[in-house]
Every structure is written in C-alpha cells, then in structure tokens.
Amino acid sequence: MGRRNLHTREQQRDMAIAAAELILVREGIDELSMRKVAQAIGYTVGNLYLLFQNQDDLLAALNERTADAIYLQLRDRIEALDDPRERLGAMARGYIEFATGNPNRWRLLFEHQLPEEMKPRPTADARIRRLFELVETTLGALEPKLKADALRMRATTFWGGIHGICSLAVSGKLSWGGRSSDYTLYCEEMISTFFGPPKSRRRS
Template identity: 25%
Template structure:
C-alpha cells in the first residue's frame, strides 16, 4: 500500500500532466512554462521537480497519452476486413484527421528532442511500437517475403512517408501537398506502393 506522501506525489503528477496537456493543446509545447504549470496545479514551482525530473518528462507523459489517443484513432479507422492497401489508406486518413484535430499535441510527439540511441523510457518505445504495429500488419500481407527486420524498416519508411506528407501539407510549405489534396495524394502513394 502506498504512503500518503506517494499518493500526494501521484496526484500532483496527474494534475501536472493534465495541466501540461491542456496548455500544449492550446498553445503548443514551446509555450509550456514551469511557473504556469505550478499555478495550474496549485503547487510551488519546486514541487514540479519533486514529481518530475524536468519539463521534458512532463511532455513525455503527455505524449504517452497522445500516443494512446492516436493509436485508438488509427485502430478504429478500419474493421480489419479491408484489403491491406485500403487499411493503410484508412489509417493514414485517420492519422491526418488526428493531426488536424489535435495539431499541437500531435506536434509535441515529434518536437521533443529524442534520438534512437538516446535515453528513451521503455513505455515510450512500447507506445511507438504499438502505433507501428498497426502499419506493419497490412505491410506484412503486402510483402510476405520480408524478414522481420525488413518489415520493421518498411514500417518506419511508410510512417515517415505519410508523416512527411501530412506535416509539410499542414504547414502549407512550398514543397508540401496542398492541404485540400493531402488525403488524395496519400492514397495515390499508398496504392503505388501496393502495386494497385
């Protein structure tokens, strides 16, 4: 059984993550400030650093919630009986919809400075792997001859391709797909990959 101190710490962590999520969703990750979070949570600024190592740890906790929501959105976009390319297209469109509806939370997933060989918690890697598993299943049907390592690389490449189209399009970059044509272009790219 946890002590009252542990319970208070857990409650503070929950308040801080909730406050950070609200602030990130409203103003973006760059606007996140310890002083604002302390005010929201009703604690001293120093108390934040008793609950979390730093603001990046709080953003990672928010990102964990965002990964869960994104994964649920992607999984609910198809019923599993569609052909693999159609599932990939439906998932990609759901990904785009999530990015449009939750732009700042979605951006925080990628704006946090993390590298493959850096210190990333196991739960964070597991959340990313869960998201990628949605992509790898239809890819394994399209490319049954691929080894597990090749499939993992193809999954990352597929995700990176769709993410790039979505990111550049939503930012309305000169090199991006016009926002009103993102869905159409993602479908065209995915159909070509699936040789349709």
C-alpha cells in the same frame, strides 16, 4: 501551507499532465511553462519538481499520452475493416487527420528533441513501436510474400512517407509545392504509389 494530502503523487502527476496538455493544445508549445502548469493544478512550481525530474520529463509523459491517443485512434479506424489495403488507407488517413487536427501535440511528440541524458525512456519508445507494429502487421497481411526484413523495410518506408506528408502539412509547408491544402489527397497518392489503385473504384 504545508502538508495537504489532497491528492496522491500519482493524482498530481495526472493532473499536471492533463493541465499541460490543455495548455499545449490551447496556447501552443512556447506558452507551455512549468509555472503555468503549476498554477493550473493549484500547486507551486517547486512541487512540480517533486513529481517530475524536470520539464522534459513532464513533456515526455505528455508525449506518451499523445502516442497512446494516436494508437487508439488508428485502432478504432481499422477495427471494422477487413481488407488490409483499406486498413492501411484508413490508418494513413487517421494519422494525417490526427496530425493536422492536433498539430501542437503532434509536433511536441515528433519534433521536440529531448536532451541526451533522457534517452533511455523504455515506456515512451514502446508506445511508438506499438504504433509502428500496427502498420507492419497490416502490411504483412497485404503482402504476405515479404520476408521479415523486407517487410520491416517496406513498412518503415511507407510510414515514413505518410509521416513526411504530416510533417509538411503541420508546418504549413505543403503549400510550397502548390496550393492544395487537402492533405488527404497526398495521402491517397502515397497509398496508391505503394499499393496500387484501390480495388473498388467509385464512379467519378
């Protein structure tokens, strides 16, 4: 076969990323190969390299989707909430739920190191920064007395802590320190430690 023109370049890119995401979710990171992606979208391997620079380029594009998905999920969780304290809790819970509910996507985003030469990916970094700024803004509403530097520091530390819970939960290593697998409990403990006990304590 030669020229087909069934899909535009952009359509093919989208198809490839979606197919890669499906393979990632269903079969795991190790099973995600360029050959499988190519076969899934009905093209050859060589053609994939006209759409992406290399495999890591495809993975980076996939990671952008994941970052968007997390951002949107957190945004949905907080849009009906007014209290900053509740917002931070909802965001933390949403983050952990995404990580434990989509471990492969989460791991690829945060634990797969891209080679050095691909570092300058402004769009990808911007997606994560947007996610982080959501935390920083909400935290700023809760503790308005903090200066910009202190606020950034506090937000980073807090979110790093939540991120650590996710990291251990996803890799199944939280159980090393006990038996409980309800990661939300650790999340609540982290929130309480940073921001004190919840305002309205439910009975029992």
